[in-house]
Amino acid sequence: MDDTKELWDRTLAEIQSMTYFHQEAGKVASVTHQSQYEARTSLINELYLKRLKAFAPRKILSMALHNDSWLRTRITYSRKGLINQHLKEVKKLANQDVEELVDVLPMxxxxxxxxxxxxxxxxxxxxxxxxxxxxxxxxxxxxxxxxxxxxxxxxxxxxxxxxxxxxxxxxxxxQFIPNTEKQQLLANRLKKLKTMLLLINRDDDYSVQQLMYSDCKFWEDTIGEIPQVQYQYYLLHDYSHSEDKTAFISYINEQINQLEEQLRG
The missing domain is CATH 1.10.10 (Arc Repressor Mutant, subunit A)
Structure with a gap:
């Protein structure tokens, strides 16, 4: 048992010395705003507990020493898992923020x-x-x-x-009764815009891009409503390098203010 633990310790240390592991941990740190140490710790725990624990440590050690593609793929999956979990938490936080404003959702x-x-x-x-x-x-x-x-x-x-x-x-x-269905649509739109603004304010370009891809039709339509945007395709598919960020952010802020006013009635 002790030998197995020692072998796993050596294996995980070897994995953490891999250049590819450092690159993936850097992506986690950038998106989640953790320190490099915290990101490496999160990534190695995710990798070991969910993707490596069932395998023989000696086999994994050999893979780490040879920069094996199978192991690199598992590291990538672990990085994506951490970032997806982070994105879900961000969405949940933004939704709670909107629900405090919009009575129609929870009650x-x-x-x-x-x-x-x-x-x-x-x-x-x-x-x-x-x-x-x-x-x-x-x-x-x-x-x-x-x-x-x-x-x-x-x-x-x-x-x-x-x-x-x-x-x-x-x-x-x-004619005097508000359209509840319309209120719900406005509230859902507000949720999406506030989630996007939260990520933008965190300088989290990767998660902004992931959020766009998670609801591509909505964001394609939204971007199409902004006359100041010159390159719609690049804003939607390459946000971090887009020249239209300022117009996009300005439009989102404007829409949020308008929607909040409408929902307050």
């Missing part, structure tokens, strides 16, 4: 209530009726009955009267 019922409260003054002219509906929507039956001194029967009768009025004027009322 659709509260969002609907908020929208209903906002349109009540547009539908009803009587101040007492408006107040009754808004109180009922926001605080419930008991508080509405207490505030307006209503018995349960009186409360139900008033609710039924309002319901009949709404049914009778459904066509007129519909």
């Amino acid at each position: 659709i019922s509260e969002y609907d209530i908020g929208q209903a409260v906002r349109v009540v003054p547009l539908i009803f002219s009587n101040d007492r009726t408006k107040g009754f509906i808004q109180t009922t929507l926001q605080h419930g039956e008991l508080e509405a009955r207490d505030k307006y001194h209503l018995s349960k029967r009186q409360f139900n009768r008033k609710v039924n009267d309002i319901s009949r009025y709404c049914s009778k004027h459904r066509g007129e009322i519909r």
